[in-house]
Amino acid sequence: MTTITFPLSPAAQQKATQEPRWVRWALISIALLFLTLFLFIPLISVFYEAFKKGVEVYVAAITDPDALSAIKLTLTVAAIAVPLNMIFGVAAAWAIAKFEFRGKNLLITLIDLPFSVSPVVSGLIYVLVFGLQGWLGPWLSEHDFKVIFAVPGIVLATVFVTVPFIARELIPLMQAQGTEEEEAAVVLGASGWQTFFKITLPNIKWGLLYGAILCNARAMGEFGAVSVVSGHIRGSTNTMPLHVEILYNEYNFAAAFAVASLLALLALVTLALKTLIEFRNRQHQQRGHE
């Protein structure tokens, strides 16, 4: 048998489902230009402004007692809000993914609700419940317990805005995994908690971590909701984003950007970890298919 080859001109070699070279490069250039203008330059400018007046000013700004107390408060709030939402996320995903019941879609919508509420409104509703003019305000002040303009209010507002993060990561993951492994464990005599810790938790640990990382980034960076309930008391109820605002409004730009650079660093670490987990999951999936 003879093979007949047709000599193809370079133009004809282009696949019919691909754009001409110049179109490809033009589109890539426009996309990168847009991202440079709206993403990369703002990110770089945070670090540039932070170090503009020298390393000494930078170090002084982030070791200032008020800054340190803001950092401490931010870490404390995240350390409470993230575990709470992890427990909630696992419980909600267990109920929604492993069982069939009426009203499930409504429940999923309710869990997503905080995402669509303005941060300012998220803070305000806690003022309406716990503030002096609020439902529980008079009772709380009688018992000398402060929620609004104090740390508990900041924690509550942060928990509110981060409620959906872990649940919405776990629900589709656990739905895809199905119930067969857990059912096998139960049939073999495992208790409910044994089944959860030995079967379910190892299966969802990467999804849980992924959700926790995103939840943490939002918890540490939340501004609007926390701003409403905090009262902005320096050294006591100021989180890092609020401290950035105060410094900025005092025209202390170098210090404001120094603290902001720590938050930008947190964002970059978050993105790096997120990308790493996504990469790991893809490899894992490919190995599963082989």
Added chain:
Amino acid sequence: MYPLKQHSILPGFNLALGFTLLYLSLIVLIPLSAAFIRTAELSWPDFWSIVTTPRVLASYRLTFGASFAAALVNALFGLLVAWVLVRYHFPGKKFVDALVDLPFALPTAVAGIALTALYAGNGWIGQYLEPLGIKVAFTPLGIFVALTFIGLPFVVRTVQPVLEDVEAELEEAAATLGANRWQTFTRVIFPAIFPALMTGFALAFARAIGEYGSVIFIAGNMPMISEITPLLIITKLEQYDYAGATALSVVMLVISFILLLIINLLQWWSRRRSSKT
């Protein structure tokens, strides 16, 4: 009518659902209901006059106008970025792909002061725009810039997976039938990704309407000109006008719920469309 709950041998349903409902009620539902119950204490004419004063109406116009413009720009460029990331190879692509989520991870206050510094008259970008007579920082244009930044990932991340799923066979068939690339895009690819594009647009729009942190630094916050509705709520709260702040927040909540409903419908449409192909 099927039973409330289908039988399962797995334990823990009551505990898990009970905890979920308790937590949601305490953290989300009861506080949210406070806004509605407190507003119900107002008479209807009082409520209506609070939420329709000229200053409030100006803030709605600004908030919705700037959010719409920003979501529109994000729909256009988000589609382009998603296309480039899915279809083409270029150096640094993985890095760019990861950084698209930056606005999700970067605290809004940081974005706010960074954009303000860039677009101020002496900033990196502002110094080139000012001689052209374009003022961005401390004007409504600045609000548009901040909202564009905040909404950037939504369209990219909703369109990207759908674009990856568009089957090459469909495009080959279109080419065999004599369509050029532009025709294939407008007649075959675009209809497949359109629901996802609309979902991304609606998500970016919904996020922009409630946005506060990134906007207040760059807006200038002049009543009637560059004052967004969330800021007006804060202003009323600082003047101890709880009724006014609550009434405005109910308006914002109702708008958010309507948008949430629209987004759910769009996602349902998007899923149905992609399961058909």
